[in-house]
Amino acid sequence: MAAPEFKIPEYREFPTVPALVPGAMAHSKPYIANEKVQEGIGLPAKLADDWQVTHDKAIGKFGELLGKYRSLKVFMDSCVHCGSCTDKCHYFIGTGDPKNMPVARQDLMRSVYRRYFTLPGKLFPKLVGARDLTKDVLDEWFSYFWQCSECRRCSVFCPYGIDTAEVTMAARHILDSVGYGQKYSNEILAKVNKIGNNLGLPGPALEDTLLGLEEDVKEETGVDVRYPLDVKGAEVLLVTPSADFFAEPHIESLIGYGKVFHAAGISWTLSSYASEAGNFGLFNGDYNMMRKVAMRIREQALELGVKRIVVGECGHAWRVAYAFWNTLIGLGNNGNDPYSVELQKQLDPRYKEPSHICEFTWDLIQQGRLKFDKEANDSRIITFHDSCNVARGSRMGDYPGGQFEIPRNIIKAVANKFVDMPSATIRETTFCCGGGGGVLTDDLIELRVKGAFPRMEALQHVVENNGVNFMATICAICKAQFSKVLPYYGFNMRLVGGVHQLVSTAIRLGDEQ
Amino acid sequence: MTLFFAILFYLAFVIFTVGLGYKIYDFARTPAPLSIPTTPAPTTTAGVTFRMAREVILFESLFKGNLWIWLFGWMFHMGLFLVLVRHLRYFVDPVWGWLAFIQPFGKYAGFMMAAGLAGLWARRFLVERIRYISTPSDHLMLAMLLGIGLTGLSMSFLSHTDIISVKAFFLGLMAFDIQPLPAHPALFIHLSLVALLMIIFPFSKLLHAPGVFFSPTRNQADNPREVRHLAPWAAQIEKS
Numbered sequence: 001m002a003a004p005e006f007k008i009p010e011y012r013e014f015p016t017v018p019a020l021v022p023g024a025m026a027h028s029k030p031y032i033a034n035e036k037v038q039e040g041i042g043l044p045a046k047l048a049d050d051w052q053v054t055h056d057k058a059i060g061k062f063g064e065l066l067g068k069y070r071s072l073k074v075f076m077d078s079c080v081h082c083g084s085c086t087d088k089c090h091y092f093i094g095t096g097d098p099k100n101m102p103v104a105r106q107d108l109m110r111s112v113y114r115r116y117f118t119l120p121g122k123l124f125p126k127l128v129g130a131r132d133l134t135k136d137v138l139d140e141w142f143s144y145f146w147q148c149s150e151c152r153r154c155s156v157f158c159p160y161g162i163d164t165a166e167v168t169m170a171a172r173h174i175l176d177s178v179g180y181g182q183k184y185s186n187e188i189l190a191k192v193n194k195i196g197n198n199l200g201l202p203g204p205a206l207e208d209t210l211l212g213l214e215e216d217v218k219e220e221t222g223v224d225v226r227y228p229l230d231v232k233g234a235e236v237l238l239v240t241p242s243a244d245f246f247a248e249p250h251i252e253s254l255i256g257y258g259k260v261f262h263a264a265g266i267s268w269t270l271s272s273y274a275s276e277a278g279n280f281g282l283f284n285g286d287y288n289m290m291r292k293v294a295m296r297i298r299e300q301a302l303e304l305g306v307k308r309i310v311v312g313e314c315g316h317a318w319r320v321a322y323a324f325w326n327t328l329i330g331l332g333n334n335g336n337d338p339y340s341v342e343l344q345k346q347l348d349p350r351y352k353e354p355s356h357i358c359e360f361t362w363d364l365i366q367q368g369r370l371k372f373d374k375e376a377n378d379s380r381i382i383t384f385h386d387s388c389n390v391a392r393g394s395r396m397g398d399y400p401g402g403q404f405e406i407p408r409n410i411i412k413a414v415a416n417k418f419v420d421m422p423s424a425t426i427r428e429t430t431f432c433c434g435g436g437g438g439v440l441t442d443d444l445i446e447l448r449v450k451g452a453f454p455r456m457e458a459l460q461h462v463v464e465n466n467g468v469n470f471m472a473t474i475c476a477i478c479k480a481q482f483s484k485v486l487p488y489y490g491f492n493m494r495l496v497g498g499v500h501q502l503v504s505t506a507i508r509l510g511d512e513q
Numbered sequence: 514m515t516l517f518f519a520i521l522f523y524l525a526f527v528i529f530t531v532g533l534g535y536k537i538y539d540f541a542r543t544p545a546p547l548s549i550p551t552t553p554a555p556t557t558t559a560g561v562t563f564r565m566a567r568e569v570i571l572f573e574s575l576f577k578g579n580l581w582i583w584l585f586g587w588m589f590h591m592g593l594f595l596v597l598v599r600h601l602r603y604f605v606d607p608v609w610g611w612l613a614f615i616q617p618f619g620k621y622a623g624f625m626m627a628a629g630l631a632g633l634w635a636r637r638f639l640v641e642r643i644r645y646i647s648t649p650s651d652h653l654m655l656a657m658l659l660g661i662g663l664t665g666l667s668m669s670f671l672s673h674t675d676i677i678s679v680k681a682f683f684l685g686l687m688a689f690d691i692q693p694l695p696a697h698p699a700l701f702i703h704l705s706l707v708a709l710l711m712i713i714f715p716f717s718k719l720l721h722a723p724g725v726f727f728s729p730t731r732n733q734a735d736n737p738r739e740v741r742h743l744a745p746w747a748a749q750i751e752k753s
Binding site for chain 1: 544633739743747
C-alpha cells in the first residue's frame with residue numbers, strides 16, 4: 001500500500017465533535033462519466049456549452065422532481081436548521097468539513113430551491129440563504145453530493161425525518177440529466193444493463209467460476225455441493241451481488257449459501273441474465289433506471305419458473321429488493337393488479353417474497369433443518385457491522401428490528417464467541433462503512449478512508465477490549481470497502497467477512513437432516 | 514390604529530389560511546412513489562399513528578439526536594402550545610370551563626416558551642456548527658417569537674392592557690363589527706409580530722409544522738412486501 005497523500009484521522013479519547021474545517025474536502029471530486037458511458041445509459045453526453053441551457057435544464061428537472069417526490073418537496077420546506085443532524089454524518093466526523101454536516105449538504109440544494117421555488121427566496125435571497133444556480137454551485141453539488149453515502153443515519157435524528165439520502169439522490173439525478181454524471185456509478189449501470197451484472201461478467205465466465213467453486217468445496221469437504229446456473233424449475237432463484245462470484249471475502253459467503261441449500265435439500269439456481277442483486281439506479285435517484293435494472297430479475301423469475309426469490313448479502317440491494325421490488329416490478333406478496341399477479345401467482349405465498357438469505361437460513365435453523373459444529377468457528381471472536389441500508393431502509397422477519405436480530409442470531413447459532421461494538425455505533429445508529437451509495441471507487445479513496453473513521457474507532461474498541469478478530473457483515477460494498485481501508489487503520493484486511501462465511505465454516509453437510 | 518390592525522389581521526388571516534391550506538394540499542397531492550420509512554418502523558397504521566404522536570408530542574427523534582436542542586425546543590413548543598390554547602379565550606364568549614381552568618398554566622407557560630427560545634437562540638451563537646448553518650432568517654424568526662413572548666409576558670405581569678377591549682376587538686373582527694383596540698405600545702408590538710408571523714408562515718421554515726405529518730420517512734408503515742406502493746406517474750411507466 002502506497003503512503004496516502006492525506007492524513008488519517010486519529011482515534012479520539014473522548015467522542016468529541018470535530019472542530020469545523022471549512023473547505024477541508026472541497027477538492028474531493030469523483031471522475032466525470034465520459035460521453036460514451038453517459039450515452040450508453042441514455043443520458044446527455046456532457047454539459048451543454050451554453051451555461052444558460054444547463055441552468056434551465058437543471059431547474060426544470062428540479063421542478064419535475066419536486067412534483068414527483070413528496071419526500072423532496074417536504075424535506076426542502078421543513079428544515080428549521082435545528083442542528084440535530086450536524087454531528088451525525090461519518091463523513092463530517094472523519095473530515096470536519098462543515099458541508100458534510102447533513103443540514104449543510106441539504107442546504108447546497110435547498111438554497112437553490114428557495115431561490116427558484118419560494119417567494120421569500122425570490123424577493124429576499126440573502127435573508128433566507130437563497131442563491132442562484134451557477135456553474136460553481138453545480139460543481140459544488142458534484143463534489144459534496146458525491147460525499148454522501150445515502151446511509152440515512154442523519155434521518156434517524158431529524159425531528160421531521162428529513163432524509164439526506166433523498167436529497168442526494170435528487171441532486172445526482174439532476175446532475176445526470178444535464179450530462180454531469182459520475183464515472184464509477186454510470187459505468188456500472190452501463191455494464192448491468194448490457195451484461196446482467198455490475199462487474200460485467202458474461203455467462204460463460206460465471207459458469208466457469210461456479211464449476212471451480214464446486215471443485216474447491218468438494219476438495220475441502222468431500223461433498224458434492226452444487227452451484228447451479230440458469231436451471232429451469234428450481235425452487236429458489238438466488239440473486240446476489242456479483243462481487244460474490246469472485247471477490248474476497250465475498251465468495252466465502254456464496255460458498256456458504258450453496259452449503260445451506262445443499263444441507264436443507266432445497267433446489268436452487270443462479271441466473272446469468274439476472275446475475276446482480278445490486279442496483280445503482282438507487283444511488284442516482286433514477287426511478288426508471290432502478291426499475292430497468294430490477295426488471296431483469298422479474299423476467300428471469302418468470303422465465304425460470306421459480307417459487308421463491310432469495311437475495312444474497314448486499315445492503316442496498318436488500319433495500320431495493322425488500323422495499324422497492326414490489327413497487328417496481330411487482331415482486332412481492334398480495335398483489336391485486338394484473339401486473340403483479342402475473343408473477344405473484346407463480347411464487348409460493350407461504351414465504352416472504354423476496355426473502356433475505358439470512359431470513360432463509362434463520363428459518364431453516366429454527367426448524368432444526370441445519371446442524372452446526374460451532375467449535376469450527378472458535379478461532380474467531382466475532383462482531384457484527386450493521387450495514388446502513390439493511391439497518392435503516394429495510395427489515396427482516398416479522399417484527400421491526402428483525403434486521404438486527406436475525407443476522408446476530410445466525411452468528412450465535414454457528415459460533416461461540418460474539419460481542420457487539422458500542423451501542424451508539426450499531427443497529428439503527430450504525431455507522432456507514434464509508435464506501436456506500438456509489439462512492440466505492442479509487443478516485444474517492446481519501447473520502448472512503450476518512451468516512452470509515454467512526455466505524456474503525458468502534459472496531460478498535462472491541463479489538464482492544466475483547467480481542468475481536470472478525471467483523472461479519474452482510475453487504476458486498478461494506479466487504480470491499482473494509483478490505484481496502486482496514487489496512488489504513490492498521491488492521492488486517494482479512495478481519496472482515498460475511499455472515500454466511502461463518503455459516504460455511506460450521507455447517508454440517510451430508511445426511512444429518 | 515384600530516383600523517390598521519383590523520385590516521392587518523384580516524390580511525394575515527387570509528394569507529395564513531389560504532397559504533397554509535395550499536401548502537398542505539400541495540404536500541398531499543405530491544405522490545410518494547417509493548416506500549421509504551426510516552426503519553425500524555411500525556408495520557401497521559396504528560403503529561405509525563403512535564410513532565407520529567411520539568414525534569409530534571415528545572420530539573422523539575430530536576431526543577435521540579441532541580438533548581440540549583430537545584430540551585429548549587420542547588420547552589418552547591409546549592410553552593407555545595399552552596399559550597396558544599390560553600389565547601382561545603379572546604375568541605370565544607362565554608369562556609369554556611376547561612379553558613378558564615388552564616388559564617394560569619398558560620400564563621406561566623409563557624416563561625417556559627421564552628426560556629426555550631432564548632436557549633435555542635443562544636445555541637445559534639455559541640455552538641460553532643449551528644452558527645455555521647444559521648441564516649439571517651433563522652435569527653429573525655427567533656427574534657420575532659421571543660418578541661411576541663416577551664411583550665405578551667410584559668402585559669401579563671408588568672403593564673396590563675385592557676384585555677376586555679382586546680377581546681371585544683377580536684370578537685368584533687370575527688363578526689365584521691370593528692371595535693376599538695386599546696392604545697398600548699406592548700400590545701401593538703405583540704399584535705404586529707403575530708400578524709407578521711402568520712403572513713410568513715406559509716412561505717418559510719415554519720412549514721415544518723404541517724411538514725412533519727407528510728414526511729414519508731415517518732408516516733409510512735413498513736409493509737412493502739405486502740403492499741404495492743404505486744404512484745400514478747409510476748403506473749404510467751408500466752403501461753408504456
